[in-house]
Amino acid sequence: MRPSPDCSLCSLCRERTRIVLPDGDPSSGVVFVGEAPGETEDLTGRPFVGRSGKLMERMMSEEGVSRSDVLITNTVKCRPPGNRDPTPEEMVACRPFLDSEICGSRVVVGLGRSACRDLAGYEGRMKDIVNTRMTIKAGGRDIAFIPTFHPAACIYSRESREAFRMTIRMIKREFL
Numbered sequence: 001m002r003p004s005p006d007c008s009l010c011s012l013c014r015e016r017t018r019i020v021l022p023d024g025d026p027s028s029g030v031v032f033v034g035e036a037p038g039e040t041e042d043l044t045g046r047p048f049v050g051r052s053g054k055l056m057e058r059m060m061s062e063e064g065v066s067r068s069d070v071l072i073t074n075t076v077k078c079r080p081p082g083n084r085d086p087t088p089e090e091m092v093a094c095r096p097f098l099d100s101e102i103c104g105s106r107v108v109v110g111l112g113r114s115a116c117r118d119l120a121g122y123e124g125r126m127k128d129i130v131n132t133r134m135t136i137k138a139g140g141r142d143i144a145f146i147p148t149f150h151p152a153a154c155i156y157s158r159e160s161r162e163a164f165r166m167t168i169r170m171i172k173r174e175f176l
């Protein structure tokens with residue numbers, strides 16, 4: 001299930017350039033969920049192609065995983081103005097699309113606070129849950145959920161980069 005090209009289910013439609021649809025392999029069973037498209041994503045229509053996306057791709061490839069080995073998506077498919085966090089209302093409006101992307105998967109990786117709030121209802125600090133095993137429901141099924149740092153948080157923090165690498169190793173070992 002995808003948003004229509006003229007989707008106006010929430011107010012993000014007013015300032016977006018493009019809707020940013022998932023990228024990668026939907027049959028991999030592994031879905032990475034970020035927060036929302038940024039400027040580069042809004043211009044290109046592809047998720048995680050800006051600065052944090054390039055770092056994510058590099059950290060993945062250093063562990064022998066390519067972005068085309070997994071499905072990469074966001075909680076909302078349109079860029080929030082000024083890169084603010086998406087609101088709960090915007091996430092709810094976009095949720096049917098996210099649900100359809102994750103409902104057949106074996107594992108979902110929640111990239112950062114917004115994804116963990118939207119998918120697991122988690123409101124605390126990321127460092128308390130990173131790389132723990134959780135379960136979420138989508139399409140009436142239980143799906144494994146692994147929270148990790150958002151790649152943007154890895155830009156300036158070696159600790160976060162190390163934790164992110166651990167996430168990729170877990171995914172590679174158990175799900176790819």
Ligand code: URA
Pocket residue numbers: 034035036037038041046047048049050052053074
């Ligand atoms: N940050 C996100 O959360 N998603 C993107 O697609 C790009 C940057």
